[in-house]
Amino acid sequence: MTSVSSGKSGTAALAADPSPSCICGAPLFRGNTSCLRCGSLTGYLPDRGWLLAFTLTRSRVSSPFPTYSNPLPSLTGRTFKPCRGRTTAHQCNWMINATDPATQCLSCSLTRTTPDLTRPGATDRWAGAERAKRQTISLPP
Numbered sequence: 058m059t060s061v062s063s064g065k066s067g068t069a070a071l072a073a074d075p076s077p078s079c080i081c082g083a084p085l086f087r088g089n090t091s092c093l094r095c096g097s098l099t100g101y102l103p104d105r106g107w108l109l110a111f112t113l114t115r116s117r118v119s120s121p122f123p124t125y126s127n128p129l130p131s132l133t134g135r136t137f138k139p140c141r142g143r144t145t146a147h148q149c150n151w152m153i154n155a156t157d158p159a160t161q162c163l164s165c166s167l168t169r170t171t172p173d174l175t176r177p178g179a180t181d182r183w184a185g186a187e188r189a190k191r192q193t194i195s196l197p198p
């Protein structure tokens with residue numbers, strides 16, 4: 058998983074997903090927030106179009122928020138934080154640069170109105186709409 062090869066000539070590096078699998082070797086799934094085998098945090102990097110597993114770099118104890126990194130050479134020196142939408146009902150799995158003052162990702166920041174989640178079925182419908190929005194604005198796999 059340390060080498061990146063797209064296998065397709067003429068495609069931009071953005072189109073090559075370097076790691077459809079976790080550090081532990083298990084496959085990663087686009088909508089998941091953690092690896093189903095080892096529990097590593099799973100997140101989508103919107104600027105690369107990559108779904109990756111991350112390891113904790115700094116815990117909440119030593120930082121205002123936990124930060125994460127990935128061992129890919131092209132991501133050396135970069136740390137990330139989860140979108141705050143991760144802790145909501147729609148469980149956004151997008152990641153943000155740790156140095157970014159924003160607390161939510163591009164997709165979540167497009168939400169103008171959150172429905173009244175006390176209404177029956179509203180939570181599921183909202184989660185579905187947020188998932189569809191992420192899928193629509195993300196780079197093609």
Ligand SMILES: [Zn+2]
Nearest residue numbers: 079081092095
């Ligand atoms: Zn894993």
Ligand SMILES: [Zn+2]
Nearest residue numbers: 140149162165
């Ligand atoms: Zn988000």
